[in-house]
Amino acid sequence: MFYRLFLLLAILFEVTGTISMKYASLHGYQLGHIVMYIMITCSYLCLAIAVKQIPIGIAYALWEGIGTIFIIFFSITLFNDPMNGQKILGLIIIFASIALIESGEKTT
Template identity: 45%
Template sequence: MIYWIFLGFSIVMEVAGVLLMQYAANHNSSWGMALMYGLICASYMLLSVAVKRIPLGVAYALWEGVGIVCITVLSVFLFGESMSILKIVGLGLLMLAILLLKSGTSPKNPSLETETALDLSLKHSLKEA
């Protein structure tokens, strides 16, 4: 459950970072760009934690897909961007695709230890020593 919370915060930070990027570009704001970089970096860090227990395809699809939907909708309200019927249909199809990916994937076994490339490299180094 905690990994889903990490994924949720990761999505929120991605959305905030991308929206801040647009704001900073419109207002020539250095602090906005700096904050955007921090939020995007934090988003990737939380995503990397989430994929320890959430399948990568599902986590990334949710991260990117929900992010796209939120950014598109919020851009209409915050920046006056247009929302056509085709955009609405596209966003609906995107959410359907994410739902299908999520429902068709079995969860990772939480009892198994997830080994990263760094873990494997350390094991290999210790064996050689």
Template identity: 40%
Template sequence: MYWLYLFVAIIFEVIGTTAMKWSNGLTNIRGTIVMFVCYGLSFTSLAVALKGIDISIAYAIWSGLGIVCITFIGLFLFHEMMSVKKIVGIAFVIVGVVLLKTN
């Protein structure tokens, strides 16, 4: 059950970060509200997940998978550039998350 809370925390973190981009420096009120609500839900879900998952594992997975998801959102939704360095970096993040999960 704690892993489900961690997954929910990741989803809300990714939505919140995407909304942060849409908020246009906190000048778009809808994007700003969505950002704050999603980050609140993300941190709440993460706090519940930490009751049953080591903080080092949970935080690494939360931030690592968030980074991977946001990279692809940036690529497809915001048309950000993808480089070899980004691809290698994302691969390292994925490998790191897998290694932590198999610990």
């Protein structure tokens, strides 16, 4: 449970850093770049702790997959990025992949 918490924190830091990067790029807000650097650093540090107990392939897949889902959601809601059929299909595939990875972890 302890290592899953660090994986969750890694995902949250990654999403926050990426959203800060986009915000700073759009608005020229330099503090956003500083937040991005700090959040991405914290994300990798938490991921490094998580992989002490969680297999790296599973941790990385969950970190990227769940992070991507949240980043797409926030890019649509905060930045009015367009949503199309390909993105929807991609999200469905990511959800399916995460479900398969999680079910595979429980059986091992």
